[in-house]
Amino acid sequence: MPKAQAPSVxxxxxxxxxxxxxxxxxxxxxxFGDAAVMRNWFAQLVLYSEALTLSGLYTPFGELxxxxxxxxxxxxxxxxxxxxxxxxKGHLGSMPALPDVAPALEKLRAAGFRLVTLxxxxxxxxxxxLDRAELSGFFERSFxxxxxxxxxxxxxxxxxxAQALDVDLTDLCMVACHLWDTVGAxxxxxxxxxxxxxxxxxxxxxxxxxxxxVADDMVHLADQLIALWATSQTA
Numbered sequence: 001m002p003k004a005q006a007p008s009v010x011x012x013x014x015x016x017x018x019x020x021x022x023x024x025x026x027x028x029x030x031x032f033g034d035a036a037v038m039r040n041w042f043a044q045l046v047l048y049s050e051a052l053t054l055s056g057l058y059t060p061f062g063e064l065x066x067x068x069x070x071x072x073x074x075x076x077x078x079x080x081x082x083x084x085x086x087x088x089k090g091h092l093g094s095m096p097a098l099p100d101v102a103p104a105l106e107k108l109r110a111a112g113f114r115l116v117t118l119x120x121x122x123x124x125x126x127x128x129x130l131d132r133a134e135l136s137g138f139f140e141r142s143f144x145x146x147x148x149x150x151x152x153x154x155x156x157x158x159x160x161x162a163q164a165l166d167v168d169l170t171d172l173c174m175v176a177c178h179l180w181d182t183v184g185a186x187x188x189x190x191x192x193x194x195x196x197x198x199x200x201x202x203x204x205x206x207x208x209x210x211x212x213x214v215a216d217d218m219v220h221l222a223d224q225l226i227a228l229w230a231t232s233q234t235a
Contacts, residue, residue: 005170006229007191010108011161012139013152013176014119016042016197019095019133027088032078039199041072046180049120049151058149060122062089093124097133098197104222105138111230115139118161118174122146141165153184173212173229175221179203182211195221 012018021042025035045061045068052058059067066085073080108115115138117130123144130136143164148156162169174185175193177200182192186209193213194202202214213228215221 005168007171007173009114009116009161009165009167009172010193010225011143011158011172011174011185011190012115012117013174013178013181014117014129015092015095015121016200017175017177017195018097018101018117018135019129020098021095023095024088024091027084027091031073031080031084032076037072037076041068044068044072046178050153050180053151053154058151060146061120061151062092062122065089065092092121093129094132095129097135098218100218101135102138104218105135107219107222108225109138111226113225113230114165116161116165117142118145118152118157119143120145120151153180153187155184155188158185158188158190173225179208179211183209186211193221193225 015021025038028038028041029035045065048068049061049064052064065088069085069088070080105115117139119142121129121144123146128136128142130139130142136142141164143161145151145157145160148160150156158169158172158174162172169189172185173191173193174182175195176182177195177197179194179200179202182194186192192209192211194211195218196214196216202210213221213224215224
């Protein structure tokens with residue numbers, strides 16, 4: 001059921017939600033002989049970003065990505081060279097857009113929604129990853145958790161967006177392919193929409209809020225967002 005106040009701002013996670021994380025797999029195939037290690041590395045990266053936030057600590061996501069790669073290498077008895085870290089960071093900054101993203105953003109923009117991004121990655125010089133993926137033109141603003149030095153799903157990260165745009169948290173809908181992100185957003189007072197990228201799913205456990213919208217691709221997710229809430233944007 002739609003909420004009493006319809007969100008007017010759609011906030012997008014970036015890594016894996018908009019950009020194709022699987023393009024990192026050749027790095028892990030080269031280093032470890034197994035592309036599937038990429039998933040283990042990414043899960044560890046998210047885990048330790050959250051551990052730092054819970055501990056009151058912070059280091060930029062790119063540095064943490066490199067440190068996590070070295071840690072995974074050590075657990076597998078493989079030495080990670082400085083050139084491997086450079087290669088990883090280069091690929092992280094140049095991931096292409098997933099094919100369903102631009103059509104979905106076109107629909108949402110035409111329906112009158114404000115579109116922004118919120119990423120764990122720190123800001124950087126142009127061209128940004130969104131520039132390289134030819135997506136930046138869709139977004140009014142791009143936010144980084146680096147501004148609050150806490151990683152998602154800490155509530156401060158979602159408050160950052162609401163405060164910067166001078167809207168209430170209930171005006172925001174967080175779109176992500178990671179349930180931990182929609183859970184954090186909903187706990188902070190936002191709506192949540194989950195796109196089920198491969199390897200991501202909904203958790204059915206008491207006390208864990210289900211996303212307001214769930215879809216198997218971004219275009220169908222956009223269609224649901226429009227069906228629920230677009231009329232209030234054009235009224």
